[in-house]
Every structure is written in C-alpha cells, then in structure tokens.
Amino acid sequence: MTFPTRTQNSSATPVDGDRPQVRPAAEGWEQQRTAEGRPLLQFASPRVKQPPQHLADLSLAERAEKLKELGLQPFRAKQLSTHYFQHWTTDPERMSDLPKSGREELVEAMFPPLLTEVRRLRTDDGNTIKFLWRLFDGALVESVLMRYPGRITLCVSSQAGCGMNCPFCATGQAGLTRNMSTAEIVDQVVAANRVIAAGELGGTAHAKEMGTERVTNIVFMGMGEPLANYKRVMAAVHRFVDPAPEGLGMSARNITISTVGLVPAIRKLADEDVPVTFALSLHAPDDELRDELIPVNNRWKVDEAIDAAYDYFRRTGRRVSIEYALIKDMNDHPWRASLLAKKLNQRGRGWVHVNPIPLNPTPGSIWTASEPEVQDEFVGVLRAAGIPTTLRDTRGKEIDGACGQLAAAE
Numbered sequence: 001m002t003f004p005t006r007t008q009n010s011s012a013t014p015v016d017g018d019r020p021q022v023r024p025a026a027e028g029w030e031q032q033r034t035a036e037g038r039p040l041l042q043f044a045s046p047r048v049k050q051p052p053q054h055l056a057d058l059s060l061a062e063r064a065e066k067l068k069e070l071g072l073q074p075f076r077a078k079q080l081s082t083h084y085f086q087h088w089t090t091d092p093e094r095m096s097d098l099p100k101s102g103r104e105e106l107v108e109a110m111f112p113p114l115l116t117e118v119r120r121l122r123t124d125d126g127n128t129i130k131f132l133w134r135l136f137d138g139a140l141v142e143s144v145l146m147r148y149p150g151r152i153t154l155c156v157s158s159q160a161g162c163g164m165n166c167p168f169c170a171t172g173q174a175g176l177t178r179n180m181s182t183a184e185i186v187d188q189v190v191a192a193n194r195v196i197a198a199g200e201l202g203g204t205a206h207a208k209e210m211g212t213e214r215v216t217n218i219v220f221m222g223m224g225e226p227l228a229n230y231k232r233v234m235a236a237v238h239r240f241v242d243p244a245p246e247g248l249g250m251s252a253r254n255i256t257i258s259t260v261g262l263v264p265a266i267r268k269l270a271d272e273d274v275p276v277t278f279a280l281s282l283h284a285p286d287d288e289l290r291d292e293l294i295p296v297n298n299r300w301k302v303d304e305a306i307d308a309a310y311d312y313f314r315r316t317g318r319r320v321s322i323e324y325a326l327i328k329d330m331n332d333h334p335w336r337a338s339l340l341a342k343k344l345n346q347r348g349r350g351w352v353h354v355n356p357i358p359l360n361p362t363p364g365s366i367w368t369a370s371e372p373e374v375q376d377e378f379v380g381v382l383r384a385a386g387i388p389t390t391l392r393d394t395r396g397k398e399i400d401g402a403c404g405q406l407a408a409a410e
C-alpha cells in the first residue's frame with residue numbers, strides 16, 4: 001500500500017498557510033503503469049466476444065429490416081418496440097398482438113437476456129437502490145436508481161471496467177474489460193422502469209403518478225468512461241430520446257454525459273444534434289495535481305478540457321457542469337478554488353456551473369472528506385468570483401463507497 005506523502009511549500013505547489021498537500025495514490029492496489037512509469041491508459045476495448053444483438057441495438061428501420069430477414073412483416077417492429085420501450089416487457093405471454101405461433105422464437109431472437117440481477121442494495125428508506133448486474137460473459141456492472149422530489153434518476157454504466165486508471169476508483173483497478181453494447185446500456189433503464197412500475201422503489205409517488213412513474217433523468221456516471229465508448233453511448237442516447245415507441249421519449253436535457261476529459265470526443269459530442277447535459281469531472285484546476293489524480297490529464301491538459309467544455313456550451317447553448325470531488329488536503333485548498341474560478345471566468349460568464357461533491361469521511365484513507373468549514377470556504381471563493389456553485393447531494397455513496405465498489409467486491 002502506498003501512503004500519502006506531504007510536500008513542502010514550493011513555488012510549484014502553493015500551500016495555504018500550513019495546509020498540507022496530500023498527493024494522490026492508489027490504496028491497497030497497484031496502478032498499472034507504462035514502461036515510462038506513467039499510469040496506463042486504455043482507450044480501445046479488448047477484442048472479446050460481443051453480447052448477442054438485441055432490439056435496442058437497432059434503430060426502428062433496422063428492426064424492420066431484421067424482421068424482414070426473419071420472414072416477418074416489418075410493421076411488427078413497432079409492436080415489439082412498444083412492448084419494450086413503453087411497457088418494459090419482454091414476456092411473450094404479454095404480447096397478445098403477435099401471432100401465437102412463432103412468438104417465443106421471435107422474442108428470443110429480438111430480446112436475448114442481457115442483464116442478470118446479482119444483488120440489490122437499498123438505502124435512504126428504499127429511495128435509493130443500487131443494482132449489480134451480470135452480463136452475458138460474466139462481467140459485472142452497476143446502476144443506481146434514486147428518487148428525488150419531482151424526479152427519478154438512474155446512474156448507468158457504459159463499460160465493464162474502465163481504462164482511465166484513476167487512482168481513487170475501484171472500477172479502474174482491473175482496467176477495461178470491454179465496452180458495453182448499446183442495448184446493455186439501454187436495458188439498465190428499462191429494467192429500472194420495471195422496478196419502479198412494480199412499486200419497488202421507496203418513497204411515495206403522487207397519486208396521479210402511481211403506475212405511470214419512470215426514470216426521468218439519466219446520468220452516465222456509473223462504471224466506465226462514456227466517451228471512450230462513444231458510438232454505443234450515442235446510440236443509447238438516441239434510444240433514450242427517440243419518441244416512443246421507437247425509443248423511450250425522454251428529454252435530452254435530462255441526460256447527463258460525464259467525462260474525465262477526452263477532448264476530441266467532447267468536440268464530437270458538441271457536433272451532435274442532441275443537446276444532452278455535459279459534465280466535466282475536473283477535480284483539480286492545476287495540471288500538477290490533475291496529472292496524478294486523473295491520468296488522462298497527461299494526454300489532454302486542464303486548459304484543453306475546459307476549452308472543449310466551453311465550446312460545448314457555445315455550440316449547444318447548454319450550460320456545462322464541472323464536477324469537483326472535495327478531498328481533504330488534496331484538492332480543497334482555497335487557492336485551487338481561486339484558480340478554478342479564474343480559469344472559468346477567463347472563458348466567459350454564465351456558461352458553467354460548479355458542483356463540488358463532498359465525500360464521506362473515510363478514516364485512515366487519503367481519499368477522505370474535506371472538513372465542513374473547508375468545503376464552505378471552497379464554495380465561498382467560487383461564489384464570490386461569480387461562479388454558480390452547488391454542493392452536490394451524495395446519495396448512494398453510503399452504500400458502498402464510490403462507484404464500482406460493489407462489482408470489485410464480488
């Protein structure tokens with residue numbers, strides 16, 4: 001195990017008063033490194049067997065085409081899509097509009113099972129459910145379902161494992177197993193809708209919403225770096241926003257894609273005609289710290305990532321979120337809040353919103369919560385500089401720590 005070291009005051013690492021500087025280090029596991037000693041980054045998915053094709057992998061036109069190949073009328077595509085995207089069912093018994101003969105075979109061909117529930121953990125009086133899913137090849141992924149006043153959010157995974165190798169993250173420890181397919185991503189949402197419809201998510205729905213409730217918001221903040229699985233993630237986003245029954249008919253602004261800063265992919269995202277909410281997980285405004293905290297920073301630096309985020313705002317008109325986990329004595333110094341504010345204000349005003357994320361206290365770990373007064377000071381510096389800032393809710397974090405821990409423990 002590597003223990004945190006404290007650097008002395010130096011011009012390269014300014015320190016506030018006697019506030020120490022804790023440096024990032026993996027605890028209890030070794031980060032994979034390149035021959036040059038840098039943390040290994042994996043952008044390409046290993047060539048492994050892919051999951052079977054599912055209706056949600058295909059656009060409506062492709063579904064009709066596939067049905068034609070199976071010797072069926074193309075209009076059946078709409079019926080099957082309605083069952084899946086509007087009734088959240090793949091049960092042939094409930095598809096009475098399809099001819100009885102051959103129905104089971106058709107369902108088998110279009111809806112191969114993709115997610116098997118391994119475990120479910122509840123917290124917040126049942127208002128939060130964390131699911132652990134096994135994929136067809138045994139890979140494990142998670143999603144977290146959260147009820148808030150007026151909305152239901154699902155945090156989805158986009159890759160099995162992750163190739164970004166962040167030293168604080170359980171998901172990255174084993175590297176990237178593989179990209180998830182479009183349908184594996186979409187099926188997390190459909191499965192969550194089934195759970196909600198069965199009344200298994202706690203909290204009290206409004207009488208008029210009973211039975212009609214569903215996931216209203218999706219955040220790509222589960223396992224994996226979504227922009228490293230760009231094509232499949234974007235196809236999944238289309239399934240989310242395409243009008244029912246082609247897709248789930250959700251609003252693009254209620255879908256958040258979060259990245260550690262894959263700059264070319266951020267620029268590509270800005271060119272898409274789908275104005276999703278974009279979040280940059282920055283966690284440090286200076287390259288010296290961020291190179292260690294978020295290894296992809298060795299490829300694209302803080303200023304390049306912020307420039308790409310700013311361009312996303314300019315192209316889409318959608319205000320960008322900056323995610324910033326506050327880690328005690330590592331990145332929570334007031335000078336970092338000032339530097340962050342300066343870098344954001346240099347690009348313009350009104351284009352960005354900062355979400356500092358308080359961690360849970362983890363005694364004995366370097367990855368622990370900032371003191372409340374330090375959090376308040378950090379937020380205060382940003383607000384005083386005119387940056388809209390909201391301390392984020394950390395719902396679900398008490399279940400098992402950070403994302404990916406459930407799968408890592410299996």
Ligand code: SF4
Pocket residue numbers: 162163164165166169170171172222223224225260
């Ligand atoms: S924090 Fe996100 S990007 Fe980094 S290793 Fe974990 S899942 Fe990947």
